[in-house]
Amino acid sequence: MARMKTSYPKDKIRILLLEGVHPAALRLLKNSGYSNIEAISGSLTSEELTRKIKDAHLVGIRSKTQLTADILRPAKNLIGIGAFCIGTNQIDMEACTRQGIAVFNSPFSNTRSVAEMVIAHSINLLRRVTEKNEAAHRGVWKKDSTDCFEIRGKTLGIVGYGHIGSQVSVLAETLGMKVLFYDVEPKLSLGNAHAVRTLDELIKQSDIVTLHVPETAATFHMMNANRLSRMRKGSYLINYCRGNVVDLDALRKMLEKGHIAGAAVDVFPKEPKTNQDLFTSPLQGLPNVILTPHIGGSTVEAQENIGIDVAGKLIQYLETGSSTGSLSVPTLSLPVQQETHRLLHIHYNRPGVLGEINSKLSRLKVNILGQYLQTNNEIGYVVTDCDKKTSEKALEALKKVKHTIRVRNLY
16 A cells, blocks of 8 residues: 555554454554554443543444444544444444544455354254263263254255355355345345245245344344244254344243254344453353354454454545545545645535535635545535645635534645
8 A cells, every 4th residue: 555645744643443453454554654553452441432532533443342422522533433343333323424533344354254154053053063062071972963964955044145144155055055045135146045035934944044134123133032933943043143133032942942953143132341251141051052252253364354454444544535435424435646735524414515615715716626525414525636736724714614524634
């Protein structure tokens, strides 16, 4: 990545990285000229976070740090947030949008890691590996084939055919599985996977059901007692998406009755904040149930990929204004201009803002070489490239435009 010269000295850009963000992100930031970086291995209390974030320009977090509106409100210098993970439920996105803070995540960097784990646990469940492993550790030689099956020829039902679900589909087919999938949006199937019209149709036909959906009001307890009872008797359930998608109490009852033969769960409604905190779940103590501590994407390769991806997006936003991949600021992919000034203007999405921007620049006799605009429902993002004769008065004039949230002179 080319190192850009910005109007604000890079050593003055304060960067706060929490929760042990992968060293690859730190290296990329340092190699790009940023040295004022505080990297902390764990998360912070709300009070500590509020104090530290107040002067930060960039913040990098993973899944445990909660960036609420109250914590974000005093962070007047905050330009961007990097979520070095898949989801952004831990960030108040509405507050970020209102404050013009660009939020970036890495939704696809760990898809392979999760997909491999789903396939591995499918095999482990069908072969009852966990029970035999536990018995062997107790000195019990449990060598038998009762209720143990090959994965070949079984039907895998994938709920949510996105980046992870589709990769699971490809891997499953290579093992000789029949693949069905259900998604609320039309999706092009890969290989011989077959789309079904309803979730109930999928669970009735599947030997294994694996969930890959976002956390929304519609997916809350999607797998409730009623739906779990409609799964094929002796089938298996895997949840590697969000903790609230499955009613765990209802799942325990179905496991105890033998209606569901086994389950693998990696995400939970309430998860410990640290490795030292106690973990409890209704599924503990059940045979042929695999419980893992939210590690579906926790591989060295995935964490490195996430670190590089998110840090790269933050650097691009800092140095070029490109907001590609942002979940809060409207997306603009921008060319790098030479011998120009680049002014960034984020504003509430109201009629007449662009006209007022250009009117003020015209009165200052600013020669506009390029201009880019993108909006969402809440805010607009205008990037204006001007010739190098542009005075500092242009920046001050843009700050006075009605409905302005944030103005930045990039270079």
